[in-house]
Amino acid sequence: MQKVKIRDFHQARWNEPIVMELNIPGERGVLIPKADKEIKNEIGDGVSNLKSLKRKSELGLPEVNQARLVRHYIRLTQECMGSDNTLGISQGTCTLKYNPKINEFLVKHPGLLDVHPLQDDDTMQGVLEIYYKTEQIMKELAGMDKFSFLPGAGGQAIYSNAVIVKKYQEYKKNTHKNEIITTLHSHPVDAAASSTVGYKIITLMPNDETGLPDWNEYQAALSEKTAAIFITNPEDTGIFNKRIDEYTKAAHDIGALSVYDQANANALIGIARAGEAGFDLMHFNLHKTFSSPHGADGPGCGALGCSDELAKFLPKPTVEFNGSKYYLDYDREHSIGYIKQFLGNTAAVLRAYLWCMNLGEEGLRQAATISVLNNQYMTKEILDKVPGTSIHYNVDAEQRMEQTRLSFDKLFEQTGLGIMDVNNRLIDYGISELWMSHHPFTVPEPFTPEPCESYNKEDIDYYVEVLRKIANECKNTPDIVKNAPHKASKHSPVRIPLHSTEEDFKHLATTWRAYIKRFK
Numbered sequence: 121m122q123k124v125k126i127r128d129f130h131q132a133r134w135n136e137p138i139v140m141e142l143n144i145p146g147e148r149g150v151l152i153p154k155a156d157k158e159i160k161n162e163i164g165d166g167v168s169n170l171k172s173l174k175r176k177s178e179l180g181l182p183e184v185n186q187a188r189l190v191r192h193y194i195r196l197t198q199e200c201m202g203s204d205n206t207l208g209i210s211q212g213t214c215t216l217k218y219n220p221k222i223n224e225f226l227v228k229h230p231g232l233l234d235v236h237p238l239q240d241d242d243t244m245q246g247v248l249e250i251y252y253k254t255e256q257i258m259k260e261l262a263g264m265d266k267f268s269f270l271p272g273a274g275g276q277a278i279y280s281n282a283v284i285v286k287k288y289q290e291y292k293k294n295t296h297k298n299e300i301i302t303t304l305h306s307h308p309v310d311a312a313a314s315s316t317v318g319y320k321i322i323t324l325m326p327n328d329e330t331g332l333p334d335w336n337e338y339q340a341a342l343s344e345k346t347a348a349i350f351i352t353n354p355e356d357t358g359i360f361n362k363r364i365d366e367y368t369k370a371a372h373d374i375g376a377l378s379v380y381d382q383a384n385a386n387a388l389i390g391i392a393r394a395g396e397a398g399f400d401l402m403h404f405n406l407h408k409t410f411s412s413p414h415g416a417d418g419p420g421c422g423a424l425g426c427s428d429e430l431a432k433f434l435p436k437p438t439v440e441f442n443g444s445k446y447y448l449d450y451d452r453e454h455s456i457g458y459i460k461q462f463l464g465n466t467a468a469v470l471r472a473y474l475w476c477m478n479l480g481e482e483g484l485r486q487a488a489t490i491s492v493l494n495n496q497y498m499t500k501e502i503l504d505k506v507p508g509t510s511i512h513y514n515v516d517a518e519q520r521m522e523q524t525r526l527s528f529d530k531l532f533e534q535t536g537l538g539i540m541d542v543n544n545r546l547i548d549y550g551i552s553e554l555w556m557s558h559h560p561f562t563v564p565e566p567f568t569p570e571p572c573e574s575y576n577k578e579d580i581d582y583y584v585e586v587l588r589k590i591a592n593e594c595k596n597t598p599d600i601v602k603n604a605p606h607k608a609s610k611h612s613p614v615r616i617p618l619h620s621t622e623e624d625f626k627h628l629a630t631t632w633r634a635y636i637k638r639f640k
Contacts, residue, residue: 122593127607129550130607131200139192140339140632145184149189153438172178172199180632197201201552203413209498209575210546212523212555212568213356215386215408223474225410225466237462241447247466247472248446253615254473262382262402263395263485264425268434269406270464277403277422277437279313279617281379284426285348286317286399288377291454297376303333305355308558309574311348314350326562331357331513331525335366342370342448347479348377348401354387357560358495358523358568359515377401377430377564383422385409385520386572387492390485400427402570410472415544490573491522499524501584507591508534523570527563528591537601538565545593545604549586 155165163169184192202208208216227233235244255267271277283301289297300314303324311321321343324333332355349371356362361367368378380394380402386409394402406412407420414420426434435450436455479487496517502509508531511524532538544555554567571580593601605611629635 124581124588126549126582126586129548131550131609132195132608133467133546134195134199135198136192136195137631138635139184139189140182140238140366140635142188142192144182145183146428147183147185147188149184149186152177157596172449177330201547206551206577207575208552208575209569209571209580210412210552210554212358212570213384213553214412214414215384215405215522215570215572217386217408217411218474218571218574219411219413219471220478222329223471224473227470228354232466232470232555233274237465241445245446247463248439248448250470250473251463252441252446254476257476258404258423258425261389262395262404262425263393264402265395265436266426266431266438268424268438269421269469270435270460271403271422271424272460272465273420274298274307274403274405274422275309275313275380276459277405277424278307278309278379278381278433280422280424280456280459281401282314282317282319282350284430285377285379286319287433287454287456288430289347289396291306292375293355294375295348295413297345297411299343299349300348301338301341301346301371301376302350303352303355304560304562305331305357305359306350307381307383310352310379311349314348315469319347326513329513330357330515331355331562332361332515338367342374344374345369345537346371346374348378348379350379352381352383352522353397354384354519356548356568357513357563358521359513359525360387360519360521362519365397368607372398381467383408384522386570387488387495389488390481391488391534394425395427399478400430401425406468406472407586411475412468412471419465419468419517421465423473429465431528457526487573491571494571494575495520495522495524498569498580498584500588501580502526502569505584506587507531507595509587509591522572523568525557525566525568526565528565528567530593532565535594535598537598539567541601541604542567542590542596543588545601546586547605548607549590551583551586 126477203216203218221337224538231246235247241248251269258267259265271280274591278613297324298320301322301324305326315321324337324341326332327334349367351367353364371378377400378398380399382394383404383405385404389409402425404410404423405420406423411421425433432452432454435457435458436452437450438452440447440449476484499520503511508528510527511531512527528539528542539554539556554569557563557566557568590601629638
């Protein structure tokens with residue numbers, strides 16, 4: 121077998137200042153043309169007409185010429201790691217797949233980019249058609265009856281679903297239903313969003329053997345107070361609950377809704393559908409499963425799907441088609457209202473449409489199959505070849521889907537070095553840090569890689585070889601690992617503790633003014 125050769129890596133280190141610090145009074149990156157004489161004679165200089173809309177003070181943007189600005193941002197990109205310059209396998213639950221560059225080109229098309237959200241429906245039929253047709257694709261893949269693409273991320277979709285649950289139960293006069301059931305290995309935002317809406321949260325603990333919620337405990341938690349269950353499946357550990365339809369049926373039997381957090385659907389597209397598992401509400405993350413860059417409330421879209429019974433509660437507007445014209449429907453009496461301006465993130469919807477249309481039904485199913493196959497192969501390779509690794513939950517291999525919660529517990533016992541040390545050293549090989557798990561750590565020294573369909577066998581073999589090398593370094597040359605990273609843009613990164621307190625946020629500055637106040 122051919123030996124995997126690890127590439128040499130050293131990241132650029134520019135000690136680049138913040139763009140505000142590049143300010144030189146009088147420099148310009150672009151000159152705004154003055155109004156032509158004919159226009160000025162007709163309407164004046166344009167600025168004077170703004171009247172009360174004019175700012176009372178300068179905007180305070182940095183004055184930087186174009187060449188220096190370009191160098192600034194190019195340097196910053198050289199100090200970053202992303203799916204275009206390293207393997208995204210480390211970031212489990214994020215599904216950092218390859219984003220086709222043709223899609224990035226098309227989302228900049230003037231027909232999309234220059235559409236003004238206040239245009240009349242008649243003048244943006246193409247954009248509305250894309251929304252409508254993408255909805256039909258999502259309905260087919262999810263087994264749902266209606267979709268909204270307004271949520272800007274999975275977290276906002278989950279919150280919107282919690283609001284819909286509340287609106288539905290109030291509509292049914294079920295004011296006594298004030299509890300939400302979720303599981304510890306579901307995404308934490310399921311509990312957080314529901315709590316924010318006002319629900320009491322009941323969290324089911326994982327079974328020590330399988331990592332899944334105990335059926336008897338679930339039945340005991342269900343009551344006339346249960347408004348809904350919020351479940352991630354596969355759970356954050358990558359384990360699929362084969363009895364999920366029994367969970368949804370039990371919820372329906374006591375008048376509760378079943379809500380599916382399907383933020384990571386990469387293992388199930390074209391294979392299993394939320395509606396057929398008995399779910400009433402769900403969401404996809406278009407910025408993960410459907411190949412937009414990862415979201416974090418930026419370029420994301422939490423596509424929210426529901427059954428016919430709940431369609432009346434969807435946020436407004438919805439995109440409709442009357443057989444000859446696409447239009448926006450704002451006249452929705454029972455809607456939960458506005459959750460995002462205008463149409464939400466149009467670029468994410470277009471990328472999803474392009475990706476699905478390019479792959480087709482068989483291609484989407486193949487992508488899901490390969491993501492599971494990749495994970496099965498990678499998991500076995502890591503357990504066989506990387507010293508000090510283990511797997512904790514004892515389930516059938518077929519239940520392990522797109523990712524696996526692994527552990528460096530044995531490595532820690534043997535060397536005193538664990539996942540944080542491995543993460544620091546991983547950067548020296550040009551690979552972004554391993555995703556561990558959401559809090560709390562039910563698996564010691566956890567890490568959760570995810571080799572979605574974008575990576576081939578050679579990519580996975582390379583990744584496993586890097587982990588193997590680092591594990592051996594922990595045993596043979598521990599000081600190298602303890603003092604890592606050595607080749608990163610910043611050799612001593614500031615690390616915010618996992619259990620953050622208010623004091624920890626003094627490390628952060630979200631605005632220029634905050635930066636000046638805290639660090640200058």
